[in-house]
Amino acid sequence: MTTGALPRRSLRDRVSDRRVFLAVLVVALGALMSLLSPYFLEVGNLLAMTQYGAVIGLLALGQSLVILGGRGGIDLSVGSALSLSGIVMGLLAQNLGLSPWLAALVTVAFGALLGSVNGFMVARLGLPPLIVTLSTLFLYGALAQVLTHGGQLGGFGREGFAALGQSAILGVPAQVLLVLAPMFALAIWAQNRTALGRRLHQIGTSDRAAALAGIDVNKLRFRLYCASGALAALGAVVTNAWLLTARPSAGTGMELQAITIAVLGGIHIFGGRGHLSGVLLALAVVVVLSWGLQLAQVGNSVQTGILGLVLVGAALLNNLIGRRASG
Amino acid sequence: MRPILSVSGLSKSFGATAAVTDVGFTLGAGERLAVLGENGAGKSTLIKIVAGVYPPDGGEMVLDGAPHRPASPGTALAGGVSVVYQEPSFFPRLSVLENLYVGREPRDRAGQVDWRRMRGRGEELFRRLDVPVELLTRRMDALSLAEQQLALIARAVDVEAKVLILDEPTSILTDAEVRRLFLIVQRLSEAGVGVLYITHRFEELEHVADRFIVLKDGRLAGDLPASEADHDRILEMMSGRPVNAAISRSPARPGRVMLETSGLTVPGAVSDVDLTVRGGEVVGLYGLVGAGRTELALTVFGVLRPSAGTMRVDGEPHTPRGPRDAMARGIAYLPEDRKTLGIFPGMDTLSNITAVKLPELLGRLGVIRRAEERELATSWIDRLRIKAPSPAFPVTGLSGGHQQKTLFARQLATEPKILILDEPTRGIDVATKTDIQQRLVEVARDGTAVLVVSSDLPELLAVSDRVYVMREGRMAAELSGDDLTEDAVLRATMGVHR
Numbered sequence: 001m002t003t004g005a006l007p008r009r010s011l012r013d014r015v016s017d018r019r020v021f022l023a024v025l026v027v028a029l030g031a032l033m034s035l036l037s038p039y040f041l042e043v044g045n046l047l048a049m050t051q052y053g054a055v056i057g058l059l060a061l062g063q064s065l066v067i068l069g070g071r072g073g074i075d076l077s078v079g080s081a082l083s084l085s086g087i088v089m090g091l092l093a094q095n096l097g098l099s100p101w102l103a104a105l106v107t108v109a110f111g112a113l114l115g116s117v118n119g120f121m122v123a124r125l126g127l128p129p130l131i132v133t134l135s136t137l138f139l140y141g142a143l144a145q146v147l148t149h150g151g152q153l154g155g156f157g158r159e160g161f162a163a164l165g166q167s168a169i170l171g172v173p174a175q176v177l178l179v180l181a182p183m184f185a186l187a188i189w190a191q192n193r194t195a196l197g198r199r200l201h202q203i204g205t206s207d208r209a210a211a212l213a214g215i216d217v218n219k220l221r222f223r224l225y226c227a228s229g230a231l232a233a234l235g236a237v238v239t240n241a242w243l244l245t246a247r248p249s250a251g252t253g254m255e256l257q258a259i260t261i262a263v264l265g266g267i268h269i270f271g272g273r274g275h276l277s278g279v280l281l282a283l284a285v286v287v288v289l290s291w292g293l294q295l296a297q298v299g300n301s302v303q304t305g306i307l308g309l310v311l312v313g314a315a316l317l318n319n320l321i322g323r324r325a326s327g
Numbered sequence: 328m329r330p331i332l333s334v335s336g337l338s339k340s341f342g343a344t345a346a347v348t349d350v351g352f353t354l355g356a357g358e359r360l361a362v363l364g365e366n367g368a369g370k371s372t373l374i375k376i377v378a379g380v381y382p383p384d385g386g387e388m389v390l391d392g393a394p395h396r397p398a399s400p401g402t403a404l405a406g407g408v409s410v411v412y413q414e415p416s417f418f419p420r421l422s423v424l425e426n427l428y429v430g431r432e433p434r435d436r437a438g439q440v441d442w443r444r445m446r447g448r449g450e451e452l453f454r455r456l457d458v459p460v461e462l463l464t465r466r467m468d469a470l471s472l473a474e475q476q477l478a479l480i481a482r483a484v485d486v487e488a489k490v491l492i493l494d495e496p497t498s499i500l501t502d503a504e505v506r507r508l509f510l511i512v513q514r515l516s517e518a519g520v521g522v523l524y525i526t527h528r529f530e531e532l533e534h535v536a537d538r539f540i541v542l543k544d545g546r547l548a549g550d551l552p553a554s555e556a557d558h559d560r561i562l563e564m565m566s567g568r569p570v571n572a573a574i575s576r577s578p579a580r581p582g583r584v585m586l587e588t589s590g591l592t593v594p595g596a597v598s599d600v601d602l603t604v605r606g607g608e609v610v611g612l613y614g615l616v617g618a619g620r621t622e623l624a625l626t627v628f629g630v631l632r633p634s635a636g637t638m639r640v641d642g643e644p645h646t647p648r649g650p651r652d653a654m655a656r657g658i659a660y661l662p663e664d665r666k667t668l669g670i671f672p673g674m675d676t677l678s679n680i681t682a683v684k685l686p687e688l689l690g691r692l693g694v695i696r697r698a699e700e701r702e703l704a705t706s707w708i709d710r711l712r713i714k715a716p717s718p719a720f721p722v723t724g725l726s727g728g729h730q731q732k733t734l735f736a737r738q739l740a741t742e743p744k745i746l747i748l749d750e751p752t753r754g755i756d757v758a759t760k761t762d763i764q765q766r767l768v769e770v771a772r773d774g775t776a777v778l779v780v781s782s783d784l785p786e787l788l789a790v791s792d793r794v795y796v797m798r799e800g801r802m803a804a805e806l807s808g809d810d811l812t813e814d815a816v817l818r819a820t821m822g823v824h825r
Contacts, residue, residue, distance in 0.1 A: 193694050193695060194694050195694075196693055201673065202674070206667070209662075209669055212650055212669075213650075214651045216651070272671075272674075
């Protein structure tokens with residue numbers, strides 16, 4: 001029995017908090033990169049760096065919500081959902097001549113629909129998330145290819161839509177300031193302050209206890225997958241505004257990056273534990289790392305290898321600290 | 328008769344709880360010995376010591392003339408002690424034949440499994456025990472519970488058992504299957520196997536036992552030949568404990584009927600049950616594991632659907648489609664299994680306490696009014712004396728008893744009209760247990776209708792104004808006042824009438 005006054009958070013708790021580790025890592029990596037490449041800290045580079053991060057950050061946020069929701073939650077379809085949503089937006093803007101802004105709205109709703117397919121099969125039918133979203137990864141990816149015959153679509157450079165992906169406000173890229181930052185701010189606020197955030201952790205840590213506490217577990221879990229799909233589509237909107245073309249392979253491989261950022265950010269893979277603010281820091285680590293390595297002319301394959309090392313290093317560190325704290 | 332297993336001075340404690348104390352008995356070759364006792368009397372611990380699951384803290388065991396000190400269930404089995412547990416384990420997706428010989432498959436010279444020989448041995452075994460040979464090729468999970476049980480008994484017998492232990496083997500069997508089981512036990516006994524048979528069913532005794540022992544609170548309370556096994560004598564040995572005097576219970580002044588079921592039936596669990604609970608009283612619900620008590624509680628709480636019968640809450644018809652409907656009617660339910668159904672393990676004590684109350688603590692946009700929430704949690708931590716350094720302390724850092732208090736607080740915070748507690752003090756320390764018991768009596772005296780499901784008979788007698796006894800899904804007795812005695816409850820539980 002633990003008795004007596006216990007300090008709110010011990011030093012060890014603080015050190016074992018993944019967020020502290022990540023914050024230190026971001027600063028250290030930044031310092032290292034600026035040594036490796038004299039161009040790293042130039043404003044133009046910082047800009048390009050965060051532009052790249054906005055899209056993957058949205059996917060990582062959706063991924064984190066789904067993983068937090070527990071019962072093996074994972075969304076492997078986010079990359080394909082991004083590709084397919086981008087193509088759908090292209091069809092609306094180029095083939096139907098819709099305003100890119102209106103097309104963007106429809107696209108986000110379409111993304112939620114793609115997520116709802118996962119949500120229905122996972123939450124209502126009780127199928128394993130890994131299998132469901134692996135299936136939709138292939139399904140959505142194939143649909144994106146079929147719809148364009150492998151080609152690409154455009155029609156986004158109108159009505160000032162490109163500004164969303166190519167301009168900066170006070171030195172911060174528009175997609176970061178207007179899309180990524182508000183989304184993360186909203187999510188972090190909801191996680192810490194609202195009943196929704198509380199319910200998310202409850203279903204994530206104990207599905208059955210949550211049901212007995214009167215929570216509609218299936219409905220909430222269904223909505224998490226919808227949110228993940230909508231965020232992937234939002235990523236597609238940002239990509240289209242940035243590159244002004246929609247390619248059917250735009251999101252290929254992004255699902256694994258999104259999962260990497262989520263777990264590096266401290267989202268417990270079995271659900272219910274972790275902070276979305278940690279995911280934001282992990283995003284910073286990954287973006288700094290990959291961009292810096294690119295500037296230092298380190299090849300792509302070596303980059304992913306280094307990312308793997310960081311991930312396993314974070315897991316090891318947590319393990320070591322956790323063991324020492326309990327033992 | 329040659330003794331095959333003799334046990335003396337056997338003791339085993341778990342933490343501060345003594346499960347088995349100084350137990351001794353002798354089992355002869357070919358003898359059938361029944362082990363009787365209430366829930367929690369130490370029967371399971373005793374057989375697990377013999378079977379090598381737990382090492383004893385003290386005492387001696389001699390098996391067939393040699394010291395028996397099994398280091399593991401595997402060594403006990405190799406020594407000739409074979410057990411069929413009440414909740415058996417097997418490989419559900421393998422065939423019966425594969426389950427029979429798992430880990431000891433006959434091999435050919437190349438080291439491959441010799442299927443033909445395995446099949447032959449399986450058929451011979453099943454014929455010997457009069458079990459249908461066709462079962463051998465079926466998948467284990469395709470079998471009925473009874474067939475699974477037979478297969479497991481066959482497996483237990485096939486290892487050249489000297490001692491066969493059966494833990495409540497008949498609780499899930501139909502009459503015909505029970506008779507077949509008796510026959511098997513009879514044959515084994517004739518072949519010289521000593522059989523330890525744990526049962527709750529008095530009517531079985533004459534068929535399966537030559538002798539019986541009775542355990543009470545982990546101690547041996549009796550050891551008699553079956554010829555002297557009259558029911559009164561056994562009951563006397565099983566009961567007669569002092570009730571928990573630490574609880575003060577003022578006389579109940581029962582108010583309106585808050586909960587009423589009539590003819591309530593849940594397929595496979597509850598049959599035609601009538602029950603009433605009034606505001607202001609504590610009603611106990613006793614029965615053996617599997618008697619349908621938890622299912623009855625879950626039905627009232629909206630988790631299970633009745634197939635027949637009606638429920639009323641405060642006079643109004645109650646047809647919940649889920650726990651939320653039940654909660655809206657003022658019903659709170661403390662689940663049986665704290666670890667899997669109760670706590671949210673990764674979270675702090677505060678959010679574990681306010682989990683059900685949360686909708687009432689919200690401002691606009693679903694924002695939690697944190698000061699109010701913290702105040703509520705703190706007040707419950709104080710009132711129930713939950714030993715948490717702060718509301719933000721992780722719930723899994725609390726002891727089991729205080730985790731249970733946290734869950735108790737979660738239900739009380741909703742100010743329920745009907746409070747259903749399923750095994751509210753199982754597995755927690757005595758001081759906390761008394762605390763919770765006292766508290767639930769007080770909650771009732773404040774006007775709440777309290778229904779307590781418990782397998783702990785002294786507890787039920789201490790807290791209850793009235794006790795229902797369930798037996799095999801049916802209501803076997805309703806006892807109150809002077810009729811409410813340990814003896815009467817046990818009689819109803821075992822299906823024995825004067």
